[in-house]
Amino acid sequence: MYLLQTAKQDALKLLKAALGKAYTPNVDDLEVPPDTTMGDIAFPCFVIGKGLKRNPAELATEIAAKVAPKGLVVKLEAKGPYVNFWIDAGKMAERVLKEVATAKERYGYSVSGKKKRVLVEYANLNTHKEVHVGHIRNMALGQAAANILRAAGFSVVPHAYINDLGNAVARCLWGYRKFHADEKPEKGEENAFFGEVYAKATSAMEDDLAAREEISVIQRELEEGKGEWTKLWKMTNRWSLNGLKAVFDDFGLELEKIYLESDILKSSKKIVQTLIKKGIAVHSEGAWVVRLEDEGLGVSILVKSDGTHLYNAKDLGLAQKKEEDYRPDRSIYVVDARQKQVMAQLFATLKRMGFKKELEHLSYGHVSLPEGAMSSRKGTIIRYQDLMSALEESAAKETRARHEDWDEDRVARVARTIAFAAVKFFMLRSDPDKDIVFDARESLSFEGFSGPYLLYTVARCRRLLEKSEDKPSLDDIRLSSKEAQAVVRALAVFPETVLKTAADYQVSRVAQALFDLAQAFSTFYAQVPVNAEPDEIVRKSRLALVAAVAQTIENGLHLLGIETVDEM
């Protein structure tokens, strides 16, 4: 058990002793006071005050007077309607530093997930389209969620589902033959190339009924898997998939499996047939649909009137395939918030099919630009490759200026890490469910609440340790300054942050906790000497603190899918 949990248990014991049978408090009743001068743990007395028909402030005073501090709690005091508990600062520092030193790269981890198997579906990109900043948010979020669940003791299967059929693909093939026949995109340019073709095709077919009919024919041929169009598709799809896989590698995604729409279409069709037989899917206006109006979910179209299948149908096949492959306890879909209804329809349909697994839609908000929504027509899409090279270039410039003696290779390597830290942190630092405005200028600034700031903090820690002639020591820990204690406190809450986040996927909380820790450390660093401290025992204690900070920030960043550097 981590320190803070133990301390809370100690506080609970005292409360139970004071309250007797009147009320049995649990961990959720405890809070963290807004200010450290008010202690480390707080128990509000409003609820029990109401139950006992007593004034909460009086109750708090009574409770505080009734019991004497014990265990990790060294002091308790009533302040208004709250009972506040202070944790023994010395013991806290000692235990936290030892916990970090013992657990190392697993500090913050737990076994609460009991190895339950959780599927995390994310990075659902489309072939024949481009990859842009919106997808970056998806990839960053999915990766972080998977890592955090794993840290909480779940057995996680991260995987992607690639849409490589469907109307968009047909549209793109049509445009390819019409405008770019026989062209082959250069390696690394596949996504951008198809993005352009797709955009061109879309505007060309807009007012062209004949074109729409042609595209519909193409799609049907693709679904049947034969004919000239399928031949062409096999080639372009390979190119496109290579482009997507290059992005996955570049972004550092660990996907255990990549499902392709084209592979599961067959079983999807079968499921639709079964649904029709069972009467769950019905014929309506030429299409096959599932009527979900009574659940307030409208109508889910599975098969269009031209006979081709929609994603609602294909996702059914995918769900079944995943069930066969993994028998998960829980399934999480990381999908854009705009598809809330579609996801709800999918879950509802699966339920009607008899699916009993826990299904969750981890939805995330839309990414827009300061000048408004991205639009391929207006040419305001920020492509993955373009953004990353701009960030890397900017980081390289800064790095070069700081390290004139570094060769270009080293500069590029570090710049790359900084660039990824910047973009991933930017995507993860705000509440997933909220829309965000992606300001390229801000993401290039590398200051303040940013990934590079955290890398910088780690680098400073590493240099301190490297330059020191001593090793950190845990034997006799002396950290009396308030700056050091603030750092210890920030270290102590980290495990709870991870655990909580594994439950609600609010990944931004981890980003925030790391920033709080880094800020506390920066203040400590500016105010308190480490290597220049004359007293050896104090010096070695501070070194231990520095080591713990570096370790914890690194752990947290890794959960967010961010690598660190020793120097920058």
Add this chain to the structure above:
RNA sequence: GAUCCCGUAGCUCAACUGGAUAGAGCGUCAGCCUCCGGAGCUGAAGGUUACAGGUUCAAAUCCUGUCGGGGUCGCCA
């Protein structure tokens, strides 16, 4: 029209899910490198939490309404 989400400092976001004095970053202003990395630190200014009611010991948070922004609503995902 129906339905869902959102509205907090000039800008971008927090606020432990109903708790104590609403906090950060950017930007602005004023300081800090003869101790370890200034991608940093310290401080200041900046708020009627869109508005109006209501619920209760307590509301940025819950309810109702108004205004404003966005998403979705039968063949694109």
